[in-house]
Amino acid sequence: MKITAVETIRLKRGLTVHAGPIGWLWVRIHTDDGFIGLGETYPHPASEQAVILDRLAPKLIGRDPLAIEKIWADLFLEVSYSGWAGAEMRAMSAIDLALWDISGQSCGRPIYQMLGGPCRDRIRIYNTCYDHLDFLTQPVDLARSLLEMGVRAMKIWPFDPIAKETGGNYITAAQMRQGLAGLEAIRREFGDSIDVAMEFHGYWSLPCAMEIARALEPLGPMWLEEMLPQDNMAAYKELASSTRLPLCLSERLMTHWQYRELLELRAARIVMPDLAWCGGFTTARKIAAMAEAHYLPVAPHNCGGPVLHWASAHLAAAIPNLRILETVRRHYLDEYDGLMDASLTPVDGWLPLPQGTGLGARLSEERIRQDDVEIVTIR
Numbered sequence: 001m002k003i004t005a006v007e008t009i010r011l012k013r014g015l016t017v018h019a020g021p022i023g024w025l026w027v028r029i030h031t032d033d034g035f036i037g038l039g040e041t042y043p044h045p046a047s048e049q050a051v052i053l054d055r056l057a058p059k060l061i062g063r064d065p066l067a068i069e070k071i072w073a074d075l076f077l078e079v080s081y082s083g084w085a086g087a088e089m090r091a092m093s094a095i096d097l098a099l100w101d102i103s104g105q106s107c108g109r110p111i112y113q114m115l116g117g118p119c120r121d122r123i124r125i126y127n128t129c130y131d132h133l134d135f136l137t138q139p140v141d142l143a144r145s146l147l148e149m150g151v152r153a154m155k156i157w158p159f160d161p162i163a164k165e166t167g168g169n170y171i172t173a174a175q176m177r178q179g180l181a182g183l184e185a186i187r188r189e190f191g192d193s194i195d196v197a198m199e200f201h202g203y204w205s206l207p208c209a210m211e212i213a214r215a216l217e218p219l220g221p222m223w224l225e226e227m228l229p230q231d232n233m234a235a236y237k238e239l240a241s242s243t244r245l246p247l248c249l250s251e252r253l254m255t256h257w258q259y260r261e262l263l264e265l266r267a268a269r270i271v272m273p274d275l276a277w278c279g280g281f282t283t284a285r286k287i288a289a290m291a292e293a294h295y296l297p298v299a300p301h302n303c304g305g306p307v308l309h310w311a312s313a314h315l316a317a318a319i320p321n322l323r324i325l326e327t328v329r330r331h332y333l334d335e336y337d338g339l340m341d342a343s344l345t346p347v348d349g350w351l352p353l354p355q356g357t358g359l360g361a362r363l364s365e366e367r368i369r370q371d372d373v374e375i376v377t378i379r
Contacts, residue, residue, distance in 0.1 A: 001106065003065050005030040005379045006057035006095075008049045009363065012372040015335050017043075017130060017303065018160060018201055024305035025049055026363060027094040031065055035105045038359055039097030040307030041090040041276040049376070051091035055079060057378040060095070065102045072096060072282045089254040089279060096280025097311050097359075104358035111311070111358060115285060115318035123316045123351040125327045126153030126197065126222075128303055132330065136161075139182035140189045143196075146329075150349020153195035153222060153324060158182045159212060163203035171208050176215055183219050195222040197248070202229040206239060213243035223248040223270050223299075236267035248272050251301035255279050256286040263294050270323055274301035275315060276308045288319040297323035306336040310344055310359050317353045325351060338367050 007028040014023035022043030029037040041048050056075055063071060075095065079088035104111045112118055129135045133142040135156040146154055159179040162171060171179075183196055198221045204212065209227035216224070223246045228235055230250040240247050246269035253259055254277055262268055271291040273284050288298045298321050302312040309332060316325040328335075332345050342361040344354060354360035368375065 001031050001033045001035070001064060001066065003029055003060045003063050004032050005377055006052065006060055007375055007377045008052055009368055010045045010049065010374045011339075011368075012374070014043075015331070018157065019043070024307075025052075025094060026305075026307060027052060027098050028363075029060065029065060029095065029098040029102060031102060033106070035065075035102045036362075037065065037098030037100070037102035037105070038307055038362060039094035039099075039101070039280070040305050040311070041094040042304040042308075044087065047087040048091045048094065051079070051087050052095065053376060053378060055088075056091055056095060061379065065099050066106065068096065068099045068103065068282055071099060072279070085254045085258070090277050093276050093278065093280040093283075096282050097275065097307065100281045101358040108357050110354055110356060110360055111281065111314040112317040112353065115281065115314065118317045118353060119320045119322070120317060121353065122347075123313060123353070124153075124322070124324045125151060125346060125349070125351050126155055126195065126324050127151050128155045128199075128326055128328045130328055130330050135182055139185050143186045143190055143194050147190070147194055149329075149346065151329075151346065152193065152349060153197070155197040155199050155225070155326070156182060157199040157201060159198070160201055160203060163200070168204040168208060171211065176212070179212065180215060180219065183216070183221060187219055192220070197222040197225060199225045200227040202226045202252075204228060206235050209239050210242045213239070213245055217243065217245055221245065225272070226250055226252075233261045233265045233267045236262070237265045240267055240269070246270055248299060251277060251303075253278065256283055256290060259287045259290060263290055263296070266294075269296060271296055271298050272301050273298070274304075274308075275311050276304050277301075281311070281315065284315055285319070288315075288321060292319075292321045297321050299323040300325055302326040303328055303331075306331075306340050306361075307359070307363075309336065310340075310354055310361050313344060313351055313354050314359070316351075327351065339364060
């Protein structure tokens, strides 16, 4: 079996997250046996597309798509000279997902079987609250609506507006009360019946992060995520030693080499790789194994497009040290509608294991042939 073509697919519309509008880039790898592998990355499709079309796709034509480790190493060598921890690695991640999709299809098995088989028959999830209900003004209504679905964990970021006011360098007593109010309201209404993770998007200085962590300790959040920028693991080690709350990080680290420092310094208690950024399945399974060796759980980051959603479910099914998987209700109920030929939504608050071979879902051919989609092919 040989690779015959590489396609990039860009949908003109994307969605909006905390950082503003983002877009998805889909990759399809075609083979002479008729298998087509599907991958995805985000958030800047023009940048990632350029890397794939100019640097990576020409290196793939004629290759055996099942030689996944060798291809990963060769592509990394191709981009490492100019620096790889950006669009280059995101582009490699999309290609790697597509190759694993081909591998599963060619064997007639889902990707999680290719990764060693399922460790569970359903996947524990939490909801990241890009939602029709606003966690700043409707935290109790939001939590109640999730509990009614059977979803018993959620993630909010009420301190972000404050950090944008102060540059993350100070926080007043009044601002602290403002940041704590949503979680306090949820606790008053529901007690411990729903877990609440606190996201910070790397906006805070170390002293402020310590202060906020101390204030949050009595409320018992599920974790504190990315309180600091992701570049200084020594600072995270200091933060970790200052609080009894677990730190979770970081989807913005790439490759198992960057996670090595995080793990060696014991700077986090929950490890959060993103399949579409860290290097795909090839790297994510290594990160999970490294975390397992340190007795640490993994909570995959899953806040991109529909292909990442399916891929993340495969990883979550297969790794023994899964803590919980991120999902976004607004995405799988609304934003992904019509993009794939199948859906993957929670049942009684748990995500089912994907069915079918490979990824288990394909892009809707009808949708990607519409005028707002750009397809570029390298042969």
